[in-house]
Amino acid sequence: MTPEPTREAALARLAAFLPAAGRRYAETRNADDGPRDNAGRSNVSELSPWLHTGLIGEPEVLAAVLAAHSPRAAEKFIAEVFWRIYFKGYLEQRPAIWADYVTGRDGALAAMERNAGLRTAYTQAVEGRTGIEAFDVWAQELARTGYLHNHARMWFASIWIFTLKLDWRLGADFFLRHLMDGDAASNTLSWRWVAGLHTKGKHYLARADNIARYTAGRPGGPLTAERLADDADPLTEPQDYGRQPLDLPRPVLxxxxxxxxxxxxxxxxxxxxxxxxxxxxxxxxxxxxxxxxxxxxxxxxxxxxxxxxxxxxxxxxxxxxxxxxxxxxxxxxxxxxxxxxxxxxxxxxxxxxxxxxxxxxxxxxxxxxxxxxxxxxGDLDRATWPHAKAGFFGVAKAIDSLLAECGITGSA
Ligand SMILES: Cc1cc2nc3c(=O)[nH]c(=O)nc-3n(C[C@H](O)[C@H](O)[C@H](O)COP(=O)(O)OP(=O)(O)OC[C@H]3O[C@@H](n4cnc5c(N)ncnc54)[C@H](O)[C@@H]3O)c2cc1C
Structure with a gap:
């Protein structure tokens, strides 16, 4: 189902998803049940394209969720929305990561033009012809639907980097070119997280048994993924991205x-x-x-x-x-x-x-x-970004006070 780029559609999707945003989300969100032609997925909100375009804001999503669920029951969903704000705040304090991504991506695209072998491997990956079933299904699903489940994004990026050994910036670019929610902060930093560049030395290796387990609910049954790299080292880079102070505008009067x-x-x-x-x-x-x-x-x-x-x-x-x-x-x-x-x-x-x-x-x-x-x-960004100095933990431990500070309580 292709979402409509309207605020009305965003509010309708939020209302339809609300009952599932509590414990059900916490228990089921990791499953990639595949796209549905006539309805949205039932275990995740698919609100990301509307959030990215600002057709709906994080504060109103959080307020609606807190009106429907206790803070405890909605803890997981609330934390995920704060991941989005965290990544934004983190990149604001390290804009060189984006600038270097752009330069590196352009270099990788140019290198591909000069190297026929690389071009073939890249084309097979983005067209979904690698022979790794799960990866190929997701490559085609991304181009066809403009969306991938979070777990699929993690597995896809991991296979791209560690099994296919393609440049992570080409993969991040492929995502940005097709994701309706394509977001400079969430996308760049998530690819770097999978690669082991965000949390230095800690990378994410996709495993076939994990993929099969969490894709069992797809209409065609679980996806297979053979010959995945299982002992690859995290990527490294010479740069150390120091934090620059935030220079945020004051509230408008x-x-x-x-x-x-x-x-x-x-x-x-x-x-x-x-x-x-x-x-x-x-x-x-x-x-x-x-x-x-x-x-x-x-x-x-x-x-x-x-x-x-x-x-x-x-x-x-x-x-x-x-x-x-x-x-x-x-x-x-x-x-x-x-x-x-x-x-x-x-x-x-x-x-x-x-x-x-x-x-x-x-x-x-x-x-x-x-x-x-x-x-x-917005007040929530202004309040949260200063906590996005290093890992997500800095934001996570402040969530309750940030919600209170911004008046996001769930009561009208
Ligand atoms: C390699 C990779 C690339 C990604 N690229 C993007 C991107 O370009 N744009 C983007 O919005 N998200 C990106 N994500 C994060 C996440 O996958 C999506 O936000 C999420 O899948 C959107 O689906 P949803 O709305 O159904 O999420 P839900 O699970 O319903 O979560 C609700 C909202 O919380 C936010 N959120 C949830 N999980 C994350 C997360 N891990 N990181 C940041 N925010 C999150 C999103 O705004 C989402 O709409 C990426 C993740 C990975 C691993």
């Missing part, structure tokens, strides 16, 4: 938006509702840049979800605020759009480290420099 302003909606913040703006914009600008995920072709589902989310978000914001919209196309100067509308200020939902920031920042930088851009950052 009504006075910051007292003059007419444009609201920017982008790949990671495509809807106004989770932004809780203190004033109405005079113009809504939409900028979707899914093609910036990779120099290679981005899959139709990933492209379509991002562009659909921004286009739909623009229309809904225009209706809510009674204002015009303008599409900011790639290569077009933002200043010209603002000048045409007679607006000089812009409210920009925080652009986390990743391709959307890379694609938009050159045009936004001058507006930031002369104080005409106001950055919007």
């Amino acid at each position: 009504p006075a910051d938006l007292a003059q007419p302003f444009a609201l920017l909606l982008h790949d990671e913040a495509a809807h106004h509702a989770p932004l809780a703006l203190p004033a109405a914009p005079a113009l809504v600008i939409g900028a979707a840049r899914p093609e910036a995920r990779s120099p290679a072709a981005v899959g139709a589902l990933a492209q379509g979800f991002a562009t659909g989310a921004v286009a739909g978000g623009m229309a809904e914001a225009a209706a809510a605020f009674g204002c015009p919209t303008a599409e900011w196309c790639s290569g077009e100067p933002l200043a010209a759009l603002l000048a045409q509308a007679g607006v000089s200020r812009i409210a920009v939902p925080y652009l986390p480290t990743g391709w959307t920031r890379d694609a938009l920042r050159a045009d936004l930088a001058p507006l930031e420099a002369d104080g005409r851009a106001v950055t919007l950052l």
